[in-house]
Structures are given as C-alpha cells and as structure tokens.
Amino acid sequence: MxxxxxxxxxxxxxxxxxxxxxxxxxxxxxxxxxxxxxxxxAQLLVDTMTFDTDVNASVFETNIRVVGGLLSAHLLSxxxxxxxxxxxxxxxxxxxxxxxxxxxxxxxxxxxxxxxxGTVNLRYGxxxxxxxxxxxxxxxxxxxxxxxLSRLTGDPVxxxxxxxxxxxxxxxxxxIGLVGNHIDVTxxxxxxxxSGIGAGVDSYFEYLVKGYILLGRPELMDxxxxxxxxxxxxxxxxxxxxxxxxxxxxxxxxxxxxxxAYWPGLQxxxxxxxxxxxxxHNYHQVWRQYGATPEFYNIPVVRxxxxxxxxxSDLSRVVPxxxxxxSAMYLYRATRDPFLLQLGRDVVEAIxxxxxxxxxxxxxxxxxxxxxxxxxxxxxxxxxxxYLYLLFDPDNFIHNDGGHGDYVDTVNGRCVLDAGGYVFxxxxxxxxxxxxxxxxxxxxxxxxxxxxxxxxxxxxxxEDLEDFSHEKGKKEGILSFPTTGLDSSMDPTLxxxxxxxxxxxxxxxxxxxxRSWNVEEKQHPAIFTCPAQPFYxxxxxxxxxxxxx
Numbered sequence: 358m359x360x361x362x363x364x365x366x367x368x369x370x371x372x373x374x375x376x377x378x379x380x381x382x383x384x385x386x387x388x389x390x391x392x393x394x395x396x397x398x399a400q401l402l403v404d405t406m407t408f409d410t411d412v413n414a415s416v417f418e419t420n421i422r423v424v425g426g427l428l429s430a431h432l433l434s435x436x437x438x439x440x441x442x443x444x445x446x447x448x449x450x451x452x453x454x455x456x457x458x459x460x461x462x463x464x465x466x467x468x469x470x471x472x473x474x475g476t477v478n479l480r481y482g483x484x485x486x487x488x489x490x491x492x493x494x495x496x497x498x499x500x501x502x503x504x505x506l507s508r509l510t511g512d513p514v515x516x517x518x519x520x521x522x523x524x525x526x527x528x529x530x531x532x533i534g535l536v537g538n539h540i541d542v543t544x545x546x547x548x549x550x551x552s553g554i555g556a557g558v559d560s561y562f563e564y565l566v567k568g569y570i571l572l573g574r575p576e577l578m579d580x581x582x583x584x585x586x587x588x589x590x591x592x593x594x595x596x597x598x599x600x601x602x603x604x605x606x607x608x609x610x611x612x613x614x615x616x617x618a619y620w621p622g623l624q625x626x627x628x629x630x631x632x633x634x635x636x637x638h639n640y641h642q643v644w645r646q647y648g649a650t651p652e653f654y655n656i657p658v659v660r661x662x663x664x665x666x667x668x669x670s671d672l673s674r675v676v677p678x679x680x681x682x683x684s685a686m687y688l689y690r691a692t693r694d695p696f697l698l699q700l701g702r703d704v705v706e707a708i709x710x711x712x713x714x715x716x717x718x719x720x721x722x723x724x725x726x727x728x729x730x731x732x733x734x735x736x737x738x739x740x741x742x743x744y745l746y747l748l749f750d751p752d753n754f755i756h757n758d759g760g761h762g763d764y765v766d767t768v769n770g771r772c773v774l775d776a777g778g779y780v781f782x783x784x785x786x787x788x789x790x791x792x793x794x795x796x797x798x799x800x801x802x803x804x805x806x807x808x809x810x811x812x813x814x815x816x817x818x819x820e821d822l823e824d825f826s827h828e829k830g831k832k833e834g835i836l837s838f839p840t841t842g843l844d845s846s847m848d849p850t851l852x853x854x855x856x857x858x859x860x861x862x863x864x865x866x867x868x869x870x871x872r873s874w875n876v877e878e879k880q881h882p883a884i885f886t887c888p889a890q891p892f893y894x895x896x897x898x899x900x901x902x903x904x905x906x
Contacts, residue, residue: 376402382428382738387433388755389746395437399430403450408458411480416465416473417495419458421560421784422735424502427455428509429786435765436775444768447509447796459506459515471521472496472542483855489543490526493536496522497561500577501782507792516572521567525559527580534587535603535838536561548666554588555614560783563619566626571780571790581627596635597656599612614645615650618680622687630691641700644681647724648707654679683785686748690756701748740785743759755787765866767795778902801901 379398386395431451435441442449464482465473474483475491499519507516529545529551530536538557540550554562565581568574590600591606598617616639621633642648647676682704689697712718717733747753754775762776772795779787 363715370900378735381735383420384429387437388822392437396439408461408479413478416462416477420502424455424459425782425784425786427451428505431790432789436552446792466518468542470545472523473523489541490539490548492539492557493558496577497526498564500564504572507789531603533606550603551600551609553600554598554615554620559616567780596639613654613656615652620682625687625691648711649724651724682744686744715755743785747883
C-alpha cells in the first residue's frame with residue numbers, strides 16, 4: 358500500500374486503484390519550487406481522479422494522505438500559477454476532490470460513540486464484519502483535515518464529526534488521565550491499555566495542539582495541557598518516554614519507538630524547547646548507532662535478553678529518521694542551533710549512502726545490516742524530503758514570519774493570504790490558516806464592522822467624550838479639552854507647552870466627522886495587523902506557540 362517497488366521498477370502506488378503517491382507528494386513539488394510539475398500533476402488528478410470505487414480503504418491513511426494532500430495542493434495552487442476558479446480559495450476542483458474523499462469516510466463515524474471504524478468501503482460504507490477495534494490515533498487524527506474542509510466549504514459536518522471523536526476519547530481517559538492505544542469504537546471500552554506517546558497514539562496528541570492553532574478552539578489546548586502533565590508524571594524518565602499501564606501508571610515497556618521522535622517538534626509548538634532539545638539529543642544517539650531509528654529500542658543501558666535473544670531493538674522496517682527530521686526542522690526554527698543542521702546533514706548522507714536504489718529510496722528492513730525492503734513509502738516523499746528541504750531552506754515561503762503576505766480578491770472580499778503560520782498535518786501537508794479565516798469568518802467580521810460603522814453616531818460619541826473630559830477636569834482640577842479657539846488656521850509655532858493648543862481637539866473632531874472612507878485612498882496597514890489569520894496563529898510561526906494564561 359502506498360509504495361513504489363524500487364528494484365523491480367514495479368509501481369504499486371495506486372492505493373486501491375488511485376494514485377496515492379501523486380497526491381501525497383504533490384505539495385512537496387511546490388515547496389521545492391517545481392511549479393511546472395505541480396501544475397501538470399494537479400491537472401492530471403483533476404482530469405482522472407475518482408473515488409467512486411468498490412474498494413476498502415484505511416480511514417486514517419486516506420484522511421491524512423489523500424484528503425490532507427488534496428487540501429494542501431488546493432491551497433498552494435495560486436502560488437504554483439494554476440488557473441484558479443472564481444471561488445478560490447473557498448472552491449476549486451482539488452477542494453471538491455478532497456470533499457468527495459472525506460464524505461466517503463463519514464459512514465465510518467456512524468457508531469454509538471462517534472469514534473470511527475478503521476476501514477471503510479469508498480462506495481458502500483463500512484464493510485460487513487469490520488472489526489470495531491481501532492487505535493487511538495485512528496480516532497483522534499481528523500480535525501486538521503476535517504476542520505479545514507468545514508472552514509473552506511462552509512459545511513460544518515466535517516469539523517463537528519472530528520470534534521465528536523476527540524471528545525469521545527477525552528471522556529474515556531483513565532482516572533489518572535491516560536489513554537490506551539486501542540479501543541472498541543462501539544462500546545468505548547479500551548482493548549489495549551498500554552499508554553505512551555508513540556505508535557497508535559501519537560497523532561492524537563499532535564492534533565489537539567494543531568487543531569487549537571489552526572481552528573482557534575481553546576478547549577483542545579486545555580486537553581493537551583492536561584495530558585502533558587499526566588505524561589510528564591507517569592511516562593517521562595530522564596528525557597525518555599516509557600509506556601505505562603493507563604490505569605495504574607506503572608511502566609510496562611521501557612522502550613523508545615521511532616514514531617516518538619515527533620514529540621520534540623510538538624513540544625516546540627507549545628514553547629517547551631528545553632525539554633524538546635534534551636529528548637531530541639537522546640533520539641539522535643539512537644539514530645547514530647544504526648543510521649536509522651529502529652521501530653523499537655530498549656532504553657535501559659544493560660541489554661535485556663529473553664530466551665537468549667538480544668531485545669535492544671526491533672528490526673522492523675523503518676524509513677530513515679522521518680520523525681527525527683520533522684522535530685529538527687521545528688526546533689531549528691525555534692533555536693537556530695547549528696547542531697540541528699548537522700543532524701540534518703547526517704541524515705541526508707545516511708539516506709543517500711544506505712537507502713538509495715536505481716529507482717528510489719528504499720525502506721530499511723534490518724537496521725543492523727542495512728538490508729533494504731523492496732519498497733519506497735509515499736511518506737518518504739511527502740514528509741522526509743520536505744522536512745529536510747525546509748530545514749536547509751530558511752527563506753522558503755513556508756517559513757514566512759508574518760512580515761509579508763498577498764492581498765487576494767475573493768468572493769468574500771479582499772483577504773490576506775500566504776502570510777505564514779502554516780500548520781502541517783501529520784503527513785506534512787501544510788495548511789494556510791489565513792485561507793480558512795477568509796472563507797469562514799472574514800466576511801462575517803466585515804459585515805459586523807460595516808454594521809457597526811453605519812449605526813454608530815460618531816458626532817454624539819465625540820460630544821460625550823468632550824463632556825466627560827470637562828467633568829473629569831472639574832472634579833480633579835486638571836485641564837480639560839478645549840472647545841473653542843482652535844481651528845485649521847492655528848499657527849503651528851504656538852507654545853506647545855499649552856495643552857489646549859497642541860491637542861487641537863475641535864479640529865480633530867471636525868475632520869473625523871467629515872472624512873469619507875475612500876477605498877482607493879486608504880493606506881493599507883502592515884500585514885501583521887491585518888486579519889490574515891487569528892491572533893493565536895501568529896505566534897506559532899517561528900516554531901513556538903505562546904499560550905495566553
């Protein structure tokens with residue numbers, strides 16, 4: 358699934374008859390500046406893609422790779438020079454494809470708990486006999502994509518569905534505040550009670566933070582902060598994170614998983630950079646032993662042996678340093694620590710030396726011998742190469758710090774887009790939060806401001822202010838605003854120590870009351886003050902997010 362056969366030149370990237378690799382890697386082309394190839398592939402998808410097919414697909418993978426990839430490509434289309442429909446960014450062919458794919462996932466959420474099944478038939482819904490057991494991440498990793506869909510299209514069903522699933526997980530956490538890694542979606546009963554931050558759970562925590570940044574839902578950050586306290590209490594040991602019993606908190610597996618390397622990047626988004634760097638150094642030490650991060654790695658220094666077998670690491674198939682470079686990219690934006698560039702360089706050299714084949718870059722089957730698997734995963738192109746490129750390209754548009762953006766005339770009025778603050782989904786597909794604001798609340802905000810402008814009586818307001826000033830001056834014995842004697846012919850060289858002269862209150866009042874709002878003459882404010890994206894997004898664009906206490 359979602360792979361290309363490397364050594365035999367066999368393509369198996371159709372992921373149930375549709376070309377997943379094309380979708381998953383599309384925005385990587387744009388990030389790397391290949392606009393012409395982006396346009397060619399985008400048009401190919403528009404002309405040939407259909408999801409009306411009788412196949413069973415992973416709800417989780419289809420969402421993060423297909424829906425997420427199409428949404429990102431849609432939002433980046435203008436930058437690539439694609440001919441846009443008049444309704445863009447609130448409409449467009451790639452957006453409609455993403456909406457179609459997401460709508461075919463909705464039947465999976467039709468459960469008593471609101472948590473989704475793990476598999477859905479793209480034409481007929483949940484297959485008969487489908488298991489109700491799925492992993493925690495498979496329940497809680499929809500809000501970035503579904504929230505983006507709802508904000509762009511105006512259809513609230515997607516965001517509401519994802520929120521319901523997140524809330525359902527929150528409601529069944531243990532008494533000590535932990536979640537397990539597999540759950541029955543029909544009953545809400547945990548079927549695997551090992552709790553950790555890695556495989557089976559990881560992107561649930563990630564989407565609480567990113568959902569808050571992207572959609573402005575403070576309850577999500579409240580949830581994450583509660584989880585973070587519990588994680589630090591029961592799972593964290595010397596900057597490593599163990600697995601523990603979700604009900605009692607005792608350690609059950611003292612192992613590091615390769616997927617856990619995303620955690621330092623997530624910590625950087627909530628401002629915990631020191632802890633993030635310490636954990637990343639630990640993970641880097643594991644990587645240096647093998648040139649890749651094993652699927653599992655025993656944390657204790659003394660090697661444990663079970664039945665005579667070295668259990669320090671599990672040699673399952675891995676893609677070299679995927680989550681490691683993700684965290685390195687985030688942390689470099691936050692710290693500019695040159696160690697992170699060296700880490701990235703080491704990873705690039707290892708990938709080139711170990712995994713390169715005639716037709717691509719293979720997964721590693723055995724990290725000790727560097728035996729390769731006969732496949733290249735699509736997320737190598739979607740994530741690993743993209744994060745490495747962004748690590749070494751400080752001037753990439755993705756890293757915009759809010760200092761500039763583009764005015765774009767849309768059906769909702771003039772919006773500011775591409776002003777930074779991009780939020781990556783868990784498959785590294787970037788979403789511009791300004792586009793969501795433009796399509797969802799910008800028009801409403803403008804209507805409210807216009808209503809306020811037309812209903813306010815500025816003359817009466819200024820007279821009230823003048824009366825208040827006089828009354829305040831009488832009570833406190835201070836000079837009040839003048840009401841006479843100051844007009845447009847006033848000599849600017851008059852004594853500036855007299856507050857009645859330099860305030861020129863009457864002149865200011867008259868000008869304010871007679872000035873018309875001329876669109877052609879008005880001065881555009883600095884980009885940073887424009888409603889390009891919500892306030893809470895602007896402070897996440899440098900790798901850190903500061904939460905208002």
